[in-house]
Amino acid sequence: MTDYVIETWDLTKQYNGKAGCKNITLQVPRGSVFGFLGQNGAGKSTFVRTMLGLLHPTGGKAQMLGYPIGSVEARKKVGYLPELFRYPDWLTGTQLLEHHAELVGLPRSERKSVISNVVARVGMAGREKERIRGFSKGMQQRIGLACALLSDPELIFLDEPTSALDPIGRKEVRELIAELRDQGKTIFLNSHLLSEMESVCDYVGIIHRSELVVHGEWRKLREVAEQVELTVDAENQKLLEQLPPYVLGKEFMHNDGEQQRWLITLDQNKRVPELLGALITQGAAVHEVVRKQQSLEEVFLYWVQKKEGEAHVAHHENHV
Numbered sequence: 001m002t003d004y005v006i007e008t009w010d011l012t013k014q015y016n017g018k019a020g021c022k023n024i025t026l027q028v029p030r031g032s033v034f035g036f037l038g039q040n041g042a043g044k045s046t047f048v049r050t051m052l053g054l055l056h057p058t059g060g061k062a063q064m065l066g067y068p069i070g071s072v073e074a075r076k077k078v079g080y081l082p083e084l085f086r087y088p089d090w091l092t093g094t095q096l097l098e099h100h101a102e103l104v105g106l107p108r109s110e111r112k113s114v115i116s117n118v119v120a121r122v123g124m125a126g127r128e129k130e131r132i133r134g135f136s137k138g139m140q141q142r143i144g145l146a147c148a149l150l151s152d153p154e155l156i157f158l159d160e161p162t163s164a165l166d167p168i169g170r171k172e173v174r175e176l177i178a179e180l181r182d183q184g185k186t187i188f189l190n191s192h193l194l195s196e197m198e199s200v201c202d203y204v205g206i207i208h209r210s211e212l213v214v215h216g217e218w219r220k221l222r223e224v225a226e227q228v229e230l231t232v233d234a235e236n237q238k239l240l241e242q243l244p245p246y247v248l249g250k251e252f253m254h255n256d257g258e259q260q261r262w263l264i265t266l267d268q269n270k271r272v273p274e275l276l277g278a279l280i281t282q283g284a285a286v287h288e289v290v291r292k293q294q295s296l297e298e299v300f301l302y303w304v305q306k307k308e309g310e311a312h313v314a315h316h317e318n319h320v
């Protein structure tokens with residue numbers, strides 16, 4: 001049986017009956033990185049804040065680490081990096097971490113070593129004694145991440161953890177996330193930076209206009225379209241005009257005079273040998289076939305557009 005660290009059933013938090021997040025039912029397995037993706041205002045932060053007990057749900061229920069949300073037990077082993085954080089800027093990094101260490105009840109005798117450990121992990125060693133006032137946004141994000149890790153949490157919510165970081169900082173945070181996962185921690189990651197998340201997520205949930213559109217294993221979700229890039233002799237173009245019915249689409253990509261590259265969409269992956277057989281039998285010279293991997297952005301757009309299409313149909317049906 002899968003051990004779920006987060007389980008929600010129709011979890012809803014709306015503001016005066018509007019926006020927020022609505023009927024979210026999902027599961028997050030232990031030891032995974034779950035990417036919660038959605039456009040600005042889709043409802044990601046509302047969901048996380050509701051899970052953490054900072055907002056009271058208006059419907060449904062949920063549990064974290066086996067405890068109902070809102071309970072002290074549920075929050076004890078959870079770390080959180082909020083999206084819009086503002087720390088008292090007259091404090092130094094170390095002083096901020098000491099305050100947080102006190103809040104999470106870290107024994108005094110352990111504080112020094114735990115603080116220097118988290119400071120090193122977020123790449124702030126040597127800068128922690130400076131005042132937050134002088135920190136760049138990226139440094140503030142790093143010190144926030146250090147605060148979230150202080151209690152050695154089992155589950156860590158990161159709300160847009162890389163939004164203020166430069167490309168190197170982003171890579172470091174991705175590596176830190178992977179390292180935490182390898183230690184058995186579960187990471188729930190809110191983001192709209194899709195290309196960022198692609199390499200680090202095991203599971204993905206897509207939220208659009210407050211509702212969960214799809215969620216599941218990223219590896220499986222990316223199989224939304226079976227596409228191959230096919231390179232043939234330019235003089236074979238005629239053969240591509242009449243393709244078998246399992247070819248759902250073809251899109252011209254490139255022509256170098258002698259060869260042409262096409263993007264072919266199939267109804268299923270197993271069709272590739274069949275298609276090649278058919279083309280070669282007709283005398284086509286096939287130079288290259290490359291299976292196309294869908295990017296997270298493509299998968300995201302696919303599901304969001306599908307949802308928009310359904311909403312449009314539902315809206316239309318309501319008006320006829």
Ligand SMILES: Nc1ncnc2c1ncn2[C@@H]1O[C@H](COP(=O)(O)OP(=O)(O)OP(=O)(O)O)[C@@H](O)[C@H]1O
Nearest residue numbers: 015019020038039040041042043044045046047192
């Ligand atoms: N306190 C509030 N009162 C009223 N509406 C709110 C409140 N907080 C959020 N909303 C609305 O709920 C919706 C979801 O907001 P939320 O901040 O959860 O989205 P998000 O996906 O985290 O967005 P972003 O990526 O921009 O942070 C938005 O339409 C927002 O305007």
